[in-house]
Structures are given as C-alpha cells and as structure tokens.
Amino acid sequence: MCQLLGMNCNTPTDIVFSFTGFATRGGRTDEHKDGWGIAFFEGKGVRHFVDHQAAIDSPIAELIKRYPIKSTNVIAHIRKATQGVIALENCHPFIREAWGCQWVFAHNGDLKDFEPQLDGSFLPIGSTDSERAFCYIMQCLRTRFGMHMPTLEELRTFLAGLCNQIAKHGTFNMMLSNGGVLFAHCSTKLHYIERQHPFNTAALSDEDVSVDFAQVTTPKDRVAVIVTEPLTSNEHWTAIQSGEMKVFVDGRALV
Amino acid sequence: MCQLLGMNCNTPTDIVFSFTGFATRGGRTDEHKDGWGIAFFEGKGVRHFVDHQAAIDSPIAELIKRYPIKSTNVIAHIRKATQGVIALENCHPFIREAWGCQWVFAHNGDLKDFEPQLDGSFLPIGSTDSERAFCYIMQCLRTRFGMHMPTLEELRTFLAGLCNQIAKHGTFNMMLSNGGVLFAHCSTKLHYIERQHPFNTAALSDEDVSVDFAQVTTPKDRVAVIVTEPLTSNEHWTAIQSGEMKVFVDGRALV
Incomplete structure (x- = not known):
C-alpha cells in the first residue's frame, strides 16, 4: 500500500513542514520505500517531481524539504509497490491535460480485476492499477462533458459516483486536483485538518519538529491538509468516511 | 527567442557537462532568463523540471548540475519570452501522453498568425505559440494514425511535412521525443555532434570546464547532442539545414 498527502489553500503556502513528516514514512518510520512523487500547482503550471528511490534517500526530496515551493494545491505520494514494478x-x-488544465492524481489502495475499456484518449504509461483508474476517470469525464469543462458541482457529483464504482474493485483512496479544487475520495483511510486563524503550534508525529503557524501566516490564510494517517500529534484530524468524497476549495472542505 | 538542448544516446548518460554550459546562457553569458526547463526520459517515465526563474538563479538547476540523472533522451530549453507571460x-x-508514451516538446522561434483549429484532444495550458504548435502536432498525429502508434518511418515522414507547414508561420526550430527517438527540426539554427569511440576531451564555450569523455564512457557508447549554438569550442558541430528534420536514434542521426 501507499500513503497520500494533499494540501489545498486560499493563498500559496509551502508544504515543507507536512512533507518533512510524510517523507520520513518513505523508508524510515514506515515501509513506503518504492518511490515517491509530488506535484505543486503554481497558477495553471505544475512542478512535478517523481523518483523511484525511497523518499528518505532522494536528493530531490531533500531539495523540496529545503526549498519552500509555494502552492495552493499539492498532491504527494509515497509508494509501496503492490501492482507494477519499481520504475519511474x-x-x-x-x-x-484536459480542457487546457493539468489534472493531477494519486491513489492509495489495490484494485482487483479492474480492466476498464480504454478508448485511447488517455492511456497508461506504466503498469499500475492506479494509472489505469486515472485514465478511466479522465476518459469518463471527457465522454460525459465533451468539449466543455464541467462546473464544480457537475464534477463533484460525477466523480463521487465514479469513485464508488471503481471502489467496488478494491481499496480506492484517491486525490485529484486541477489546480483550483482538490477532490479526496476515501475508501478505507483518509484524514484531514483545516488550519485557520487563530493558528497554533503543530508538532510532527514522525520527526522531532514543531512549527508555530501563527508566525508564518496572516489571519486570512486557510490551509487544508489531507493525508492517509494524521501527521501531527497535537491537533485534531477528521477521518473522512468510507465511500465519502470531500471537495476542498480555498483551504476548506465544502459541505 | 530561446535556446534548445537535446541529447540522444544508446546508453543512459548524464547531461551535467552540456547542461552546465547551456544553463549559463540562462542569465549570464546570454539573455535567456525568463524561465527554463528540462525533461529526462528514464525508460517510459519522465523527470520534468520547469522553473520561471532564470536557470542561473534556480536551485533546481543547481541540483541538476550536481546530481547526475542518467537518461537516453533529454530535451532542455531556456526561455526569452516572446509570446506568453513569464509563468510556469x-x-x-x-x-x-499519446499511445501510452510521454511526448516531450520544446521550441525555439516565434510563430505569427498561427491559430490552428484544435478539437479538444490536446489543448494548451499556457499562452505560448509553442504549446499551441505542440498540441496541433499531437492532434494531427492522432487524427492521422488513430489508435495505432505509427512506425518510426511513418512518424518521420509525417512530422517532416507538418514542421515545414508550421514553419510557414515563422521560426520553428523544435525538438520532440517519445523516449525512443528524438526529432529535431531546423528552421533557422540548430547544430549537432555525435560523440563515439575514441572519445576526446571537450571544453565548454560558456564556462571554464573541460571533460575527458574517454574517462567516463565505454567504447560502445554513442551520444548525440543537439543544440541551438555549439556548446564546445574544440569540437566540430554540424549545422542542420533550414527546413531539414534530423532523427536521432541510439546516439546517431539517421540518414
């Protein structure tokens, strides 16, 4: 299995604190050592880093821990291979890309007997069940909505149904973002927290590191962090329910 | 205008030497300071780094100069904005992606009145003439070849015609790779070199750096480097002719 980390904010924010704890699980405090990756939206652009080394040994992960890339939507993943070899x-x-936007996707879980018919509009490059599911989602979106980018409400309804359909094949915790919104579907395990004014000090569970967010934020900042297992030991994380999809916009889960 | 750098090899090779000289043109020895990017194929996977800072100031460019990523196909670009704002x-x-492969593209030049009709299968994310041309190329490839990935000979013939058609709109020096082959079309300026046994020492034009390739290669290695302006001062570079497309496979230009 793997672990997922997502961030959605109303103002560009760096993920150094959360990524530091998360990357530690990629080979030190946990067994997810078969590669990792992270994508940062900056406007419509994306910085995308992937590596088939363990995050704990990766010079690129080191760079990300030191170099604060500010982003409103981030998705990261550490991999423990279940299907597909260890490869970039x-x-x-x-x-x-769809509708002139980048769509970024990561999955935690394992799908059995999942061989959807793909029409060629989006095809997997690797051999994971995850990328197959992503291509299927993008194909279904394009088939359903054609040339016109769906509204947020249309996306939300359609994706919630589609994720529950895919989840019949196994565990399907996933995150998907187009840079404006972050969708998080929980099949077995996913937690989130919304940080906002007044900000407090948070302490990582996986490293001896704390940060006082009051020192690095303004009162109007809002940041949602979504992750497989809570990253901090002194904050309250909310579990997303099995079968539920949360939609994050401007650092807040829509109700 | 911009500058292009490509590498195509028969064995995974690092591009540290060439990139060091090339990146220097991104703000020090030349004026290309409006961003840069590089993509490395590793098997079917791609490491993709982009930055809207000048290459000379970029911590990610620093990492690439220090951390030897080995690849058989690389395309890099330093940008001097002509169309499209400075943005990631x-x-x-x-x-x-097409046919389950990544396709990587970079362009040097400036296209006027180039507004091809795009059917939605590949749409630009940013606002450059270059990405518009790339989307048009991918759309034409898919329209022409449908679900079946074309052979190298089909690709070569089709792309050569298409590039000359696009070049009617202005300067269109471009590189395109799917990880197996690298296409380089010259409209005004592009040079290449093929390095093979017996390897010699090469000295960069833009930095006081030399490397003795005999020390870091085996006799069977072959490496082609393609670039806007020759990178070394003591080797013979071949100019690609205007209107000509060269196809590089396993470190060698096909005849």
Whole structure:
C-alpha cells in the first residue's frame, strides 16, 4: 500500500513542514520505500517531481524539504509497490491535460480485476492499477462533458459516483486536483485538518519538529491538509468516511 | 527567442557537462532568463523540471548540475519570452501522453498568425505559440494514425511535412521525443555532434570546464547532442539545414 498527502489553500503556502513528516514514512518510520512523487500547482503550471528511490534517500526530496515551493494545491505520494514494478513511470502522482488544465492524481489502495475499456484518449504509461483508474476517470469525464469543462458541482457529483464504482474493485483512496479544487475520495483511510486563524503550534508525529503557524501566516490564510494517517500529534484530524468524497476549495472542505 | 538542448544516446548518460554550459546562457553569458526547463526520459517515465526563474538563479538547476540523472533522451530549453507571460505554465518543455508514451516538446522561434483549429484532444495550458504548435502536432498525429502508434518511418515522414507547414508561420526550430527517438527540426539554427569511440576531451564555450569523455564512457557508447549554438569550442558541430528534420536514434542521426 501507499500513503497520500494533499494540501489545498486560499493563498500559496509551502508544504515543507507536512512533507518533512510524510517523507520520513518513505523508508524510515514506515515501509513506503518504492518511490515517491509530488506535484505543486503554481497558477495553471505544475512542478512535478517523481523518483523511484525511497523518499528518505532522494536528493530531490531533500531539495523540496529545503526549498519552500509555494502552492495552493499539492498532491504527494509515497509508494509501496503492490501492482507494477519499481520504475519511474509507476510513481504517482500522474498527470494528464484536459480542457487546457493539468489534472493531477494519486491513489492509495489495490484494485482487483479492474480492466476498464480504454478508448485511447488517455492511456497508461506504466503498469499500475492506479494509472489505469486515472485514465478511466479522465476518459469518463471527457465522454460525459465533451468539449466543455464541467462546473464544480457537475464534477463533484460525477466523480463521487465514479469513485464508488471503481471502489467496488478494491481499496480506492484517491486525490485529484486541477489546480483550483482538490477532490479526496476515501475508501478505507483518509484524514484531514483545516488550519485557520487563530493558528497554533503543530508538532510532527514522525520527526522531532514543531512549527508555530501563527508566525508564518496572516489571519486570512486557510490551509487544508489531507493525508492517509494524521501527521501531527497535537491537533485534531477528521477521518473522512468510507465511500465519502470531500471537495476542498480555498483551504476548506465544502459541505 | 530561446535556446534548445537535446541529447540522444544508446546508453543512459548524464547531461551535467552540456547542461552546465547551456544553463549559463540562462542569465549570464546570454539573455535567456525568463524561465527554463528540462525533461529526462528514464525508460517510459519522465523527470520534468520547469522553473520561471532564470536557470542561473534556480536551485533546481543547481541540483541538476550536481546530481547526475542518467537518461537516453533529454530535451532542455531556456526561455526569452516572446509570446506568453513569464509563468510556469509557459516554460518548455511541454509534455503530453499519446499511445501510452510521454511526448516531450520544446521550441525555439516565434510563430505569427498561427491559430490552428484544435478539437479538444490536446489543448494548451499556457499562452505560448509553442504549446499551441505542440498540441496541433499531437492532434494531427492522432487524427492521422488513430489508435495505432505509427512506425518510426511513418512518424518521420509525417512530422517532416507538418514542421515545414508550421514553419510557414515563422521560426520553428523544435525538438520532440517519445523516449525512443528524438526529432529535431531546423528552421533557422540548430547544430549537432555525435560523440563515439575514441572519445576526446571537450571544453565548454560558456564556462571554464573541460571533460575527458574517454574517462567516463565505454567504447560502445554513442551520444548525440543537439543544440541551438555549439556548446564546445574544440569540437566540430554540424549545422542542420533550414527546413531539414534530423532523427536521432541510439546516439546517431539517421540518414
């Protein structure tokens, strides 16, 4: 299995604190050592880093821990291979373009007997069930909505149904973002927290590191962090329910 | 205008030497300071780095100069903005998937009145003429070849015609790779060199750096480097002719 980390904010924010704890699980405090990846939206552009080394040994992960890239939407993944060999093309997150936007996707879980018919509009490059599911989602979106980018409400309804359909094949915790919104579907395990004014100090569970967010934020900032297992030991994380999809916009889960 | 750098090899090779000279043109020895990018194929996977800072100031460019990523196909670009603002989504190289492969593209030049009709299968994310041309190329490829990936000979013939058609709109020096082959079309300026046994020492034009390739290669290695302006001062570079497309496979230009 793997672990997922997402961030959605109303103002560009760096993910150094959360990524530091998360990357530690990629080979030190946990067994997810078969590669990792992270994608940062900056406007419509994306910085995409993938590596088939363990995050804990990766010079690129080191760079990200030191170099604060500010982003409003981030998706990261550490991999423990279940399907697909250890190779760069099997590292999440995966990216495709649709409607002139980048779509970034990562998955935690394992799908059995999942062989959807793909029409060629989006095809997997690697051999994971995850990328197959992503291509299927993008194909279904394009088939359903054609040339016109769906509204947020249309996307939300359609994706919630589609994720529950895919989840019949196994565990399907996933995150998907187009840079404006972050969708998080929970099949077995996913937690989130919304940080906003007044900000407090948070302490990582996986490293002896704390940060006082009050020192690095303004009162109007809002940041949602979504992750497989809570990253901090002194904050309250909310579990997303099995079968539920949360939609994050401007650092807040829509109700 | 911009500058292009490509590498095609028969064995995974690092591009540290060539990139060091090339990146220096991104703000020090030349004026290309409006962003840069590089894509490395590793098997079917791609490492893609883009930055809207000048290459000379970029911590990610620093990492690439220090950390030898070995690849058989690389495309890099330093940008001097002509069309499209300075933004991450306007940094080359651009990537799209087709037939389950990544396609990586970068362009040097400026296209006038180039507004091809795009059917939605590949749409630009940013606002450059370059990404528009890339999307048009991918759309034409898919329209022409449908679900079946074309052979190298089909690709070569089709792309050569298409590039000359696009070049009617202005300067269109471009590189395109799917990880197996690298296409380089010259409209005004592009040079290449093929290095093979017996290897010699090469000295960069833009930095006081030399490397003795005999020390870091085996006799069977072959490496082709393609670039806007020759990178070394003591080797013979071949100019690609205007209107000509060279196809590089396994470190050698096909005849």
